Amino acid sequence: MLQGYLAKTWQTALTKCGVKRDNASNTMTYLFKQIWNTLFQQLWDTRNHILHNTPNCYSTAESNNLDSKLLWYSENRYRLFTHGDADLADFDRDNIEQMGRKLKRKWVQHLDRLHKVFTLESKNLKEGQRTLTNIQRTRRPPNQRSKARARTRRQQRDQLAMARRKSKQSRLQVTITKRVPTTIQDREEQ
Numbered sequence: 001m002l003q004g005y006l007a008k009t010w011q012t013a014l015t016k017c018g019v020k021r022d023n024a025s026n027t028m029t030y031l032f033k034q035i036w037n038t039l040f041q042q043l044w045d046t047r048n049h050i051l052h053n054t055p056n057c058y059s060t061a062e063s064n065n066l067d068s069k070l071l072w073y074s075e076n077r078y079r080l081f082t083h084g085d086a087d088l089a090d091f092d093r094d095n096i097e098q099m100g101r102k103l104k105r106k107w108v109q110h111l112d113r114l115h116k117v118f119t120l121e122s123k124n125l126k127e128g129q130r131t132l133t134n135i136q137r138t139r140r141p142p143n144q145r146s147k148a149r150a151r152t153r154r155q156q157r158d159q160l161a162m163a164r165r166k167s168k169q170s171r172l173q174v175t176i177t178k179r180v181p182t183t184i185q186d187r188e189e190q
Contacts, residue, residue: 074089074090
């Protein structure tokens, strides 16, 4: 195989050998094309055919591996992701078979990342870390939460009943003072 570089001075060498100056660039183009076709074109075509057209063992194994991962994510999506992300893994076999290897790889990377985030969030919630949506709520175990809610409801109910009794008593006092005359003049006026 030839080694080395094509020199830039070949064009001047061709003009010294008798090639016309106008045709020297065309001759160089032809020369480069002949060198490419003779030495490298067959290797380049074989490489491209293997890479893009031929289903070789590696690409078949990778595609099967990606198919199985996508199917597993699809079947277990409600256990592996949050409820909002579960729909992203809604694949069936036909959809997966129609995807190319690059797209399958991207989906698997994306779903791996989502599962990692979900696992981390679940672990943090079990350890007591609160999310942004419930950061201002007090932290109590579930049985104490229900007791606290019942206590709060009872207190609210008692306060409401007390307020009703007070308003009823004040209305009774007003009506009693109007109806019962205290002096003789009051009796005569009625």
